[in-house]
Amino acid sequence: xxxxxxxxxxxxxxxxxxxxxxxxxxxxxxxxxxxxxxxxxxxxxxxxxxxxxxxxxxxxxxxxxxxxxxxxxxxxxxxxxxxxxxxxxxxxxxxxxxxxxxxxxxxxxxxxxxxxxxxxxxxxxxxxxxxxxxxxxxxxxxxxxxxxxxxxxxxxxxxxxxxxxxxxxxxxxxxxxxxxxxxxxxxxxxxxxxxxxxxxxxxxxxxxxxxxxxxxxxxxxxxxxxxxxxxxxxxxxxxxxxxxxxxxxxxxxxxxxxxxxxxxxxxxxxxxxxxxxxxxxxxxxxxxxxxxxxxxxxxxxxxxxxxxxxxxxxxxxxxxxxxxxxxxxxxxxxxxxxxxxxxxxxxxxxxxxxxxxxxxxxxxxxxxxxxxxxxxxxxxxxxxxxxxxxxxxxxxxxxxxxxxxxxxxxxxxxxxxxxxxxxxxxxxxxxxxxxxxxxxxxxxxxxxxxxxxxxxxxxxxxxxxxxxxxxxxxxxxxxxxxxxxxxxxxxxxxxxxxxxxxxxxxxxxxxxxxxxxxxxxxxxxxxxxxxxxxxxxxxxxxxxxxxxxxxxxxxxxxxxxxxxxx
Numbered sequence: 001x002x003x004x005x006x007x008x009x010x011x012x013x014x015x016x017x018x019x020x021x022x023x024x025x026x027x028x029x030x031x032x033x034x035x036x037x038x039x040x041x042x043x044x045x046x047x048x049x050x051x052x053x054x055x056x057x058x059x060x061x062x063x064x065x066x067x068x069x070x071x072x073x074x075x076x077x078x079x080x081x082x083x084x085x086x087x088x089x090x091x092x093x094x095x096x097x098x099x100x101x102x103x104x105x106x107x108x109x110x111x112x113x114x115x116x117x118x119x120x121x122x123x124x125x126x127x128x129x130x131x132x133x134x135x136x137x138x139x140x141x142x143x144x145x146x147x148x149x150x151x152x153x154x155x156x157x158x159x160x161x162x163x164x165x166x167x168x169x170x171x172x173x174x175x176x177x178x179x180x181x182x183x184x185x186x187x188x189x190x191x192x193x194x195x196x197x198x199x200x201x202x203x204x205x206x207x208x209x210x211x212x213x214x215x216x217x218x219x220x221x222x223x224x225x226x227x228x229x230x231x232x233x234x235x236x237x238x239x240x241x242x243x244x245x246x247x248x249x250x251x252x253x254x255x256x257x258x259x260x261x262x263x264x265x266x267x268x269x270x271x272x273x274x275x276x277x278x279x280x281x282x283x284x285x286x287x288x289x290x291x292x293x294x295x296x297x298x299x300x301x302x303x304x305x306x307x308x309x310x311x312x313x314x315x316x317x318x319x320x321x322x323x324x325x326x327x328x329x330x331x332x333x334x335x336x337x338x339x340x341x342x343x344x345x346x347x348x349x350x351x352x353x354x355x356x357x358x359x360x361x362x363x364x365x366x367x368x369x370x371x372x373x374x375x376x377x378x379x380x381x382x383x384x385x386x387x388x389x390x391x392x393x394x395x396x397x398x399x400x401x402x403x404x405x406x407x408x409x410x411x412x413x414x415x416x417x418x419x420x421x422x423x424x425x426x427x428x429x430x431x432x433x434x435x436x437x438x439x440x441x442x443x444x445x446x447x448x449x450x451x452x453x454x455x456x457x458x459x460x461x462x463x464x465x466x467x468x469x470x471x472x473x474x475x476x477x478x479x480x481x482x483x484x485x486x487x488x489x490x491x492x493x494x495x496x497x498x499x500x501x502x503x504x505x506x507x508x509x510x511x512x513x514x515x516x517x518x519x520x521x522x523x524x525x526x527x528x529x530x531x532x533x534x535x536x537x538x539x540x541x542x543x544x545x546x547x548x549x550x551x552x553x554x555x556x557x558x559x560x561x562x563x564x565x566x
Contacts (some may be wrong), residue, residue, distance in 0.1 A: 036061045037062055079106065089114035090172035094171070109135070109136050109137060118141060171217045181503060183231060196235045199238070202214075207251060219258060222237045281311035284309075289307075359427050366397060381419050467508025467544065468511075471549050514536055
């Protein structure tokens, strides 16, 4: 029925029926649906309750004559204030410099550009001088943000004669790409220093300041993974966690995981990295896109976000990790194909000589594509280690080989001393092998990050067959530095030994079996025997023919003889 039409054409009829409805309410025959009532002076509370989604029924606003009007603050003209100071780390190069230019374009009049060298390029120096002629205060400061004393001195000096700091943009970073199996402490320390330690020192110095923005630049690598960049991913994951920590304490913070950048930054400067990014289906973000999103996110006051452009089907084809992850399943599942797996089956069914020729032709084509070279010019006697493959190229080649030939090869085989011909022969032999089952990996959301590391990944790894194993224990640093109690570690890692990692080698797959106890507590009481026996049993069930205890028991002790007696 059209009630508006009825009111217009039959007002008396409508009035009589409304009167009867009101009488029924008064007599208790009808009652209103569940609702929560707010006066107009509490309209902000009403919207907050609605946003939380905790109410039942309707939210009703009442308008009493005695209600006080609410003053509504006008929308800010923009996220940047002309009467405030903005500090940008890494602000003289790459993404940091692009951010500096954008902040000036938003109306900032006071900038502090922090750099370890404080040596701008000629073009940057010229732009800074032009800004100064326009009356913009620009200070170029030499400061290692990884050093807490230097950061403290920096903020102390800024407080003396500059407007209050309202925004910090942390873009400082260093890359030291290396496969995890070869990465030492220095590789992690170099990357962690500017990104993670720098962010922490900035957090400590600004915790009492009245900031509008504390922006931490992260990377989509924490979401997608990045071969050869475990140190970089870990450092960025730290700054994302720091943003969450600050927000939990009521402090402003936002971490943005950027995809590759087209116009500036390391991807635009490194041809190998740019080619890898393109091959995995990622498209570089333009300058306009980046800063349109940055402005949008600053206005929305979010804790974290990822900004990237991806061809998800192509990403799925190029990433074995993505293909085994439920996180990307809805994005990367391609339409069914009748020809999927046809080439590996054709190669496997061929006679040995023909099979080697087919594998050789496809391998040389793939190697040439990765190197950007002519496959016909690659000498069959060239050592794989001398082809010029860096870690990203090696990973790209590994993915191509797995995807096209169905052959799983350890990364270290791509850097071994075998000649190309020997490598082709080994790959040809593997085309007839039955593939080992791949474990299904159960992923959880980021709130269960440690649980993902400790349990979900461990459960997946335990499904892997092993050729050998090495027993170890939880590092004491989880307790002495990480501050985790034994009870907390028990909650994270459980009671049973688990496969925490594995390495593909020329001798087979070697798994690390971790006992869920730290070294300081392993040989307290009689628990060591049962734990070690359960660890040995796990390794044996996974098919390990050789089990090492050298990572568990010092050779100078008598524990080896005791175990032999068990």
